[in-house]
Amino acid sequence: MKIFAVANQKGGVGKTTTVVNIAAAIAEKGKKVLCIDADPQANLSDYLGYDFDASRRTLLHILKGEAEPHECIVSNEDEHIDYIPADIMLSSAEMFLVQMMCREQILRNALKNDRELDSYDYIIIDCPPSLGMLVHNALAAADSIIVPVQTQMFSVNGLIQFEQVVNAIRKNINKDLTICGIVETMVDNTKMTKDVDEVLTKEYSDLVYTTKITRRIEAAYSSADRKSLIRRKNSSMGTQYRELVDEILAREE
Numbered sequence: 001m002k003i004f005a006v007a008n009q010k011g012g013v014g015k016t017t018t019v020v021n022i023a024a025a026i027a028e029k030g031k032k033v034l035c036i037d038a039d040p041q042a043n044l045s046d047y048l049g050y051d052f053d054a055s056r057r058t059l060l061h062i063l064k065g066e067a068e069p070h071e072c073i074v075s076n077e078d079e080h081i082d083y084i085p086a087d088i089m090l091s092s093a094e095m096f097l098v099q100m101m102c103r104e105q106i107l108r109n110a111l112k113n114d115r116e117l118d119s120y121d122y123i124i125i126d127c128p129p130s131l132g133m134l135v136h137n138a139l140a141a142a143d144s145i146i147v148p149v150q151t152q153m154f155s156v157n158g159l160i161q162f163e164q165v166v167n168a169i170r171k172n173i174n175k176d177l178t179i180c181g182i183v184e185t186m187v188d189n190t191k192m193t194k195d196v197d198e199v200l201t202k203e204y205s206d207l208v209y210t211t212k213i214t215r216r217i218e219a220a221y222s223s224a225d226r227k228s229l230i231r232r233k234n235s236s237m238g239t240q241y242r243e244l245v246d247e248i249l250a251r252e253e
């Protein structure tokens with residue numbers, strides 16, 4: 001089993017869209033996938049069709065030690081994706097985790113100790129746009145990180161700070177953590193896209209995936225319809241996400 005975290009502290013760069021669609025593309029290959037919504041905005045849960053239910057156990061309960069991961073799983077039968085949902089209550093985690101022992105390792109240990117997760121081939125964690133406790137927990141639990149970067153002004157600026165956090169997690173908690181790759185999102189024909197691509201390629205060379213995700217309104221329709229781009233008929237973005245998955249899995253071999 002392999003655990004990916006999809007992370008970038010910058011907001012609105014395509015993290016959640018990437019999680020859902022790489023999960024759907026991996027599931028299409030017949031692999032068993034579990035997504036974890038680690039964002040109190042709960043966009044991933046929404047996208048996967050989750051309806052808020054106060055009696056349901058979520059990532060919050062795992063972090064509080066009140067539930068095991070397998071007890072929180074919801075299945076989306078159409079997408080063949082299982083997921084652990086979040087809701088706005090998860091925002092309290094940033095506060096209570098601070099005072100817990102081994103606070104960065106709660107999720108890591110919960111996933112490691114839950115034998116019922118052994119049947120999953122991949123776990124993919126959707127991170128919130130921050131560098132707080134929830135992200136620390138996601139990075140501590142992950143084997144590898146996928147970083148979506150929007151090809152817009154300032155998008156590269158935060159990457160150095162992000163790498164510092166990754167290095168700290170590596171040093172203190174998770175020495176084998178790798179950055180699997182950087183995926184350019186919302187790519188268009190502007191000079192800005194071209195400039196950002198040049199900078200990324202220069203700074204990060206092979207880490208940048210060859211597959212780019214273009215800017216298309218389809219992405220918004222897909223989440224509004226709660227249906228992945230993989231399942232949308234003749235979706236060019238679906239094709240891009242399939243190609244991205246091929247690259248991601250090839251790197252993992």
Ligand SMILES: Nc1ncnc2c1ncn2[C@@H]1O[C@H](COP(=O)(O)OP(=O)(O)OP(=O)(O)O)[C@@H](O)[C@H]1O
Nearest residue numbers: 011012013014015016017129186214215216219220
């Ligand atoms: N390739 C794309 N082209 C156009 N719009 C996109 C694309 N990818 C995502 N979007 C849209 O941009 C918005 C932000 O995307 P998404 O929610 O995936 O980003 P995020 O990084 O998870 O955001 P947050 O940091 O708030 O969690 C959404 O409305 C989504 O539908």
Ligand SMILES: [Mg+2]
Nearest residue numbers: 015016039043
């Ligand atoms: Mg998101």
